Amino acid sequence: MQSIEPVLADGADAVTAVLDAGLAPALGAERAARWRVERAGYRPTVHTLGHGEGILAAALTSGRPATAATKIVDLWTSPDAPDDAADRLVARVIAAAVERGDAAVKWELPEGAAVPASALAHGFVPLRAPWGAVGTEGTRGLVHWLVPLTHDEPGYYGQTTLFTCGAVAGLIASERYGSHGFAGETVPDRDLEIEFWRRASNYPACEPLGLAVTVQEHIGPSGAVEVALDHPGPVLLEDFTGFDYDFRAELQRESRKRAADLGILVADSRVAMTEVASRVAAGEQALLLIDEAPMHADPGPHWIVAHAAAGPYVVVEDPWVNTATGETWVDTHDLPIHVDDLERLVAWGPEGYRGVIFLSPR
Template sequence: MTTTADPLLDDDLRSALGAERAARWASPRAPYAPRVDLVHRDGRPVAAALTSRRGATAAVKIVDVWWRTEADAATAAALVDDIVARAEAAGDAAVKWEVPLGQDLPAFASERGFAPLASPHPSAPGTLGARGYVRWLVELPHAEAPYYAQTTLYTCGAVSGLLAAEAAGAAGFGGARDASPDDPQGSAQLPSVADRDLELAFWRRASNFPAIEPVGLGVVMREHLPADRPVEVFLDHDGPVLIEAYAGFERDFRAELQAESLRQGEAVGLAVHRTRIGIEEIARRVAGGDLALLLIDEAPMHGETGPHWVLAHAAGHGVVVIEDPWISSDEGETWVDSHELPIAHADLDRMVAWGAAGYRGVVFVGRT
């Protein structure tokens, strides 16, 4: 018996998987460290596991596990044990498992503590067609947040804000997440037109065209939420933000919109702090029940620089758990990658900083 680890499929494994399953295994996943663990016996493959992971995160995802015959199921289970052991050695907080509709989670996975994740609101393609499971490797009791994937390149702030509102018990997305006997995680639901209208309407209210900046997001969160849900902004930069790439009129009108957001914030009593908040303080507040909308640089996770909003909703054991509304579905990701995603403090410290100045934008939302 031999075990190999390689992101490429050999011809024997490709043939053993069958054309449809092999095509899924061969999907482009280069940014996310794909790995195939493969066991041979008597010169042929008998079990294999495909995993992937985002950079700078504390989770690995099992994309699929295959074994040739029922007699080889124990070998497949041993591969899963190896994946969990590697994750623990790497300091990960979670191992996830993605299961396509029409397939079942193996019995040995449930025996190893993999529990179902709540279905997402159906929206972008990556929210459809798969179920998700997770095994937490650290004790991190928390309420699972709702999930919705942005349907445009620019509505991450709107989606994160609406997910925060929903997690805070206020009006958020309403797309059906109900389970049925044939679809226990609701994964076959169709996208909601009303939810997409809400996503775009929220973005139009908060937009700095096309980005959403921290004060503008804070203002719209204050308008959207009931008065008993506190909203607070931290931004350690005195001038307009997220306009570094613009000049002339394109810069001026965005700066004017941000000045107007400041005036609106003052009018509604929005607290805007110009001090830099530390990651440990963010984690402390989130662990204490606050929600935090974080302006991040996507580069550590995806290898490409870009401003992006995510929602932090749980914290403990040196990690902060986020909802990331972006799914790289063209590169093998689904909602399982970006939902309930733990990030270590040191990695989050690199992410929550934008531009050459490295300023930090955070919007806190209270749950009560």
């Protein structure tokens, strides 16, 4: 058989065109529905061998903006495809990720699906199963690191509300210090998530000082907490006025006093993301207050956990899974981000202030 080179097509329209050109019937209704999930804005790309009704193999990939990972959503091969079709497509996906500057390629598998031989051949390894992941727990995940990023893989938990990202981030980071955390038990884990949020909350957001205090109280003497916040007054209150502003500002002043009582260092200087990367690479963790706009084209304050780093990449846990765009916990667990993207992400409000909470062993 004459060799056919893989073809890459970017964008949601390209994916639809390939499905309509003959791939959808070959996939079957249920599988084709996964391909038709609206991923516009999340780098949907289709890699094919053959064309039209002569497609022999196809791989669908996606990737969250402002991050350094590509995910294989699905890979299909025809019974008539050459034996090396899957390997060639996976190699092309990896090559495209390298060209883009990614640090990892992930592979999402439905529950019960066997690990493809082509995944094993290209060095993909299983990701740690999550404690909880808002309806996507049954999905399995694999990863192939493109850069040396050896690290201890943390556990993952997806926030179950729109407002508990800070609590979940703090609890994920606390695992390293032997503190009581998530255990993969639905009701107790969610009770812990809500209870931690209630203690850390500025209603509804968790601001840096209140979150730092709650994390320090949770991990106790096994770890030390430090805050870098380059804003002198109350934060995350841009949408409040009058009483709604005043009582939240009062809570933040109380959190600052409590931080001093606990010996939490609070620095008012703006920390560079290269410093965050360096400290995390040396063994610390950092809770980062980000603006979600670069990732989702929709502004909103959000907390993530930086837990590993090497070179220009920082690896994070993001508690938010955007299931509407086809994301699962595979996207948001052990997620690499380039420091240049972090410089854009870690800033909030009209002034672009920066909130970072460092955790280190005592």
